[in-house]
Amino acid sequence: MQAINIGILGLGTVGSGVIKLIKDHQKKISGITGRQLVIKRAVVHNPDKKRNVDLSGITVTTDINDLINDPDIQIVVEVMGTVEIAKDYIERLLRAGKHIITANKDLIAIHGSQLAELADKNHCDLFYEASVAGGIPILRTIVSSFAADRIIEVKGIVNGTTNYILTQMSQNNVSFNEALKSAQKLGFAEADPTNDVAGIDAAYKMIILTQFAFGMNVTLTDIKTTGIQKIELADIKQAEELGYKIKLLGIAKLIDKRISVSVGPVLIPASQPLAAVQNENNAVLVTGAAVGETMFYGPGAGELPTANSVLSDIIAVTKDIVMKTTGSRFNEFSQEGKTASKENVFYPYYISLKVKDRPGQMLKITRIMSEINASFHLIIQTELDEENARVVMTTHQVSESQLDAILNGISKLKEISVIAAYKILPGQQ
Amino acid sequence: MQAINIGILGLGTVGSGVIKLIKDHQKKISGITGRQLVIKRAVVHNPDKKRNVDLSGITVTTDINDLINDPDIQIVVEVMGTVEIAKDYIERLLRAGKHIITANKDLIAIHGSQLAELADKNHCDLFYEASVAGGIPILRTIVSSFAADRIIEVKGIVNGTTNYILTQMSQNNVSFNEALKSAQKLGFAEADPTNDVAGIDAAYKMIILTQFAFGMNVTLTDIKTTGIQKIELADIKQAEELGYKIKLLGIAKLIDKRISVSVGPVLIPASQPLAAVQNENNAVLVTGAAVGETMFYGPGAGELPTANSVLSDIIAVTKDIVMKTTGSRFNEFSQEGKTASKENVFYPYYISLKVKDRPGQMLKITRIMSEINASFHLIIQTELDEENARVVMTTHQVSESQLDAILNGISKLKEISVIAAYKILPGQQ
Incomplete structure (x- = not known):
């Protein structure tokens, strides 16, 4: 049987997983592709x-x-991480006619279009299924199964670390810091967790999902990103009493043909499938004009899940080599896209306030709300400490600019401060 | 732009949906395929x-x-239903070199292998994504994303009608018959609902899923199929108190390289994502040796969701035509498979009994259990009517043959009868 020789950049967790899977499933892969996959060379630092x-x-x-x-090498798998060196290597490999598979989301989010063009020019495949939601085949699914539909919205729990932390806070009644520590002990969070807990990792993934679902290119600065570092256990519990789970959710949504992308803590109705996604798992919910809501759920990371996505890319390239059809883009959907303005993005919000416990406070808040024509759905007041009350309110739909005005108005009040302001997803039916 | 001419068999709900989607998304489809899709002819009864x-x-x-x-016609879409006439038409069309797309699960479950061979011979594509779980792209996902993995188990809520009925029973505290009637009124159940409520429809879908996930061919007689007609509201509520949801679940599972396929009511831990699938929605949970658990959720039927799956097949055929790669099988994974024997298929069970309310009854039951070396996890006794108690027991793992022996032993007792015996899915973690 003819061999396909593969090179690999990096022998960390994912690289090792790829080598294991190819050895373990050689027979099945050969049955499907008619080729024997051989890892010939690996490039490593040490x-x-x-x-x-x-x-x-x-x-x-x-x-x-x-x-x-x-x-001899036709395919190179890049699983070394880092952005600039990987970019340089991949560019040189593409110019040498090698097909590329990468799991490097930062690289693809930042330089994806440019690399796709270079791949085009050199008639090479460039696939990166593993870059978003490791074990979930979401990118290829969007390409192959939503081609005839018009995607309206993509919502994703796409960062396992933050979902693990939020699940632990909720289940074990612990603070963010305690949950983070236990996540670090168990290897679900890195020593420096900033990229995850600040929402940056999720935002990079939303850039790639937005490109696939809407054919539009956005950058990190187009995405309003809020992390989970300041989430208080009391708000998680309060949300649960109201029937919601708080998750770090990426939302990319079409509003009058413009795109709005955000990453932040969101209240999800407990009855919705996204609310049931626990611990380090990921899920992406795609809403199509025709198909309605479909959700894809699975492990977001891990040696073998991520390696499996890399392998499905390798098999796709191999099939293309066999059928001489290499060089078409992973995602061929592309259209002009502007970002929606703050005036046009509407959600109900959950706002949690620290309020000095004395008469007349509620009047100040309601005055701010009525000045900008916003209205409450409900208000709940509980004790926070000896001097302060926690006032939680949920609003009816307000625009992002209205929300800014509310938060800005409150920030000027001496005895009231904002603890949290999170989007609320509408319930089903 | 070059046109691809399409014929369509049947202009019912799905056929009309296909025509609508092609007209609505002409531009996007052309952008991806480089061809204009034209429905040229439709064959109908009236x-x-x-x-x-x-x-x-x-x-x-x-x-x-x-x-x-x-x-001129290169692709024919069969959405007319019926098995034998559709088979005859499709065979003649394949011999004439037409690529076929069908949503006909009965046809594919019964004659799929034979039709795939005929398609092979004539270098034609034969795709049927819409035949299982209408709006969920599960078949193509298994083909493209699990090729390098070894699937261990596939579990599916693949019948919308029964899931709707069970959801209504649970939420509105109504009997099976009441829930069925309201489902019929709302169009979620047919006038003759037998095929759905008896589990036949789900079993056909499990035949196709088993073929894709394990490369093995099973027939209806290989599948132990139980319907939902006899499910009592009291057992749904009792299961909920124990932390489970009852769903009609198809399970295809490898046991020592042999396959076990079943369809029936199953108790699913409320914390698992499958338990959260409500109303007419479908979900398929695939467990891969490498990737772990991934779940695919969405609408199981409906005009546009199903039409969208047909469209993704049309686009796949069109790409194959453009790249001159038609004629490879939808699923190329194939291996010898025997069905597992009853002695080797183990589950814990939920058994609900009607027991005449007098002393000594429990002794009779425990004697039967101990004779076959089976043991209880818990026993709950509640009042059923003036003369009888409802005794619910959950067992530890027993084989299917042990279960048969238990039920057979109980059936010989005069004052005890079996209301229900359902599998219990193990919890996570």
């Missing part, structure tokens, strides 16, 4: 490091040129 | 019937030969 995977038959080197100049 | 769709430009006829003999 070739002397002990690795938890059988490297027999694989030449391990530190020089990218060994891959670029090996005419 | 051409004079008024239809709720714009048929301008489409020649409507009653004669299948008009499709077979039209050399």
